[in-house]
Ligand code: HEM
Ligand SMILES: *[C@@H]1O[C@H](CO)[C@@H](O)[C@H](O)[C@H]1NC(C)=O
Ligand SMILES: *[C@@H]1O[C@H](CO)[C@@H](O)[C@H](O)[C@H]1NC(C)=O
Ligand SMILES: *[C@@H]1O[C@H](CO)[C@@H](O)[C@H](O)[C@H]1NC(C)=O
Ligand SMILES: *[C@@H]1O[C@H](CO)[C@@H](O)[C@H](O)[C@H]1NC(C)=O
Ligand SMILES: *[C@@H]1O[C@H](CO)[C@@H](O)[C@H](O)[C@H]1NC(C)=O
Ligand SMILES: *[C@@H]1O[C@H](CO)[C@@H](O)[C@H](O)[C@H]1NC(C)=O
């Protein structure tokens with residue numbers, strides 16, 4: 001009897017441990033919408049085949065969702081009479097994109113299993129599929145998030161990191177979300193894909209000294225000292241549509257585009273991890289995948305909290 005009780009307790013504890021993040025698991029839709037993952041993957045692949053940058057834009061949407069009130073689909077809500085959305089927050093305005101792709105996914109998934117798959121989970125899966133489609137690692141996406149009824153504009157302005165951040169500010173911003181410094185350095189490797197607007201890096205390319213001068217002049221050509229705020233440059237000058245280690249090798253030759261990027265390799269405490277990733281893609285890929293799972297676990301709505309939106313742009 002005693003032995004049985006002890007075993008029962010151990011079993012309960014193990015169950016609890018396997019469910020530390022509560023709540024999410026990778027089989028959540030296995031019986032309720034078994035084909036949703038192939039549907040999401042097909043739309044993502046098609047969107048990237050049409051425009052490879054779209055993969056980057058979708059990965060960033062998931063990040064900007066998770067850092068504001070947790071991964072709850074709040075970034076997807078449009079402004080309405082009832083809601084002030086997050087789309088016009090400083091880090092998002094004229095910058096976040098990919099909403100049409102998420103709408104296409106949502107309508108196909110709704111047609112298959114109505115009211116079942118949340119927008120927050122669609123973002124998490126589409127982000128993983130985007131990384132894979134561009135040559136990066138794969139991972140099992142944890143599922144079971146529900147969608148918020150509201151957004152948090154001031155939260156977006158406060159919690160999304162700025163490209164002028166120092167290393168310490170970046171570390172604190174991620175720590176505040178329960179992510180380690182190691183996670184932060186790995187997740188920053190997402191800047192191996194996608195583009196940034198001139199306004200986000202102008203000061204760096206004209207006024208900073210820890211920048212490769214050949215690189216600075218070439219970027220200046222499309223980012224004038226004044227004007228051209230929305231002109232784009234690739235975050236990874238070598239291979240902007242391939243998910244690889246070039247983000248880190250660029251940092252080592254002082255070719256980080258954003259001030260915040262170069263902060264990770266500037267004779268500071270992040271240098272050694274940058275060097276590790278620049279020398280070993282396997283290590284980067286496995287750390288990035290683990291960090292994406294950690295980011296995806298930021299305070300999800302679960303159980304009966306929130307709802308599964310029918311349209312990702314507004315509450316039901
Ligand atoms: C470490 C702090 C970070 C800062 C300061 C930062 C800042 C930025 C900025 C300023 C841009 C360009 C936006 C624009 O031109 O309007 C950008 C783009 C991007 N960011 Fe970050 N970011 C950070 C972390 C991350 C993370 C954690 C991810 C994903 C895991 C990510 C994914 C991306 C991607 C993929 C793009 C390109 C998007 C596109 O081309 O549409 N970033 N980021
Ligand atoms: C996954 O989570 C859901 C909701 O918490 C639960 O009903 C389901 O049993 C879980 N599946 C596994 C394999 O743990
Ligand atoms: C699942 O979805 C994919 C992609 O949309 C499609 O090709 C496939 O036929 C679907 N399978 C089933 C069983 O519905
Ligand atoms: C394809 O990408 C272009 C931008 O390169 C965009 O304007 C267009 O809407 C996209 N088409 C589809 C079907 O996604
Ligand atoms: C705003 O909220 C009211 C009351 O819940 C609802 O009737 C109305 O449809 C909402 N409007 C929009 C645009 O969501
Ligand atoms: C967002 O961008 C638009 C277009 O550039 C601008 O008119 C508007 O003032 C911006 N909104 C905020 C809140 O900055
Ligand atoms: C919005 O986000 C901030 C964090 O920056 C938080 O303190 C606040 O409680 C959030 N507001 C709502 C209504 O969720």
Ligand SMILES: *[C@@H]1O[C@H](CO)[C@@H](O)[C@H](O)[C@H]1NC(C)=O
Nearest residue numbers: 202203204205206207225226
């Ligand atoms: C560069 O620094 C100078 C002197 O501090 C300042 O006047 C100028 O506006 C800065 N330029 C940019 C693009 O930040």
Ligand SMILES: *[C@@H]1O[C@H](CO)[C@@H](O)[C@H](O)[C@H]1NC(C)=O
Nearest residue numbers: 212213214215252253254255
């Ligand atoms: C500067 O960048 C160029 C390519 O743009 C590269 O060939 C050179 O090695 C870099 N210089 C340094 C010091 O890293």
Ligand SMILES: *[C@@H]1O[C@H](CO)[C@@H](O)[C@H](O)[C@H]1NC(C)=O
Nearest residue numbers: 209210211254265266267268
């Ligand atoms: C880093 O330290 C080296 C050696 O002390 C020095 O030559 C270099 O300029 C420093 N780089 C930066 C960006 O401070």
Ligand SMILES: *[C@@H]1O[C@H](CO)[C@@H](O)[C@H](O)[C@H]1NC(C)=O
Nearest residue numbers: 279280281282283284286287
């Ligand atoms: C890269 O790192 C992995 C562990 O992440 C290790 O097994 C492998 O030997 C390393 N490869 C090289 C070339 O150092």
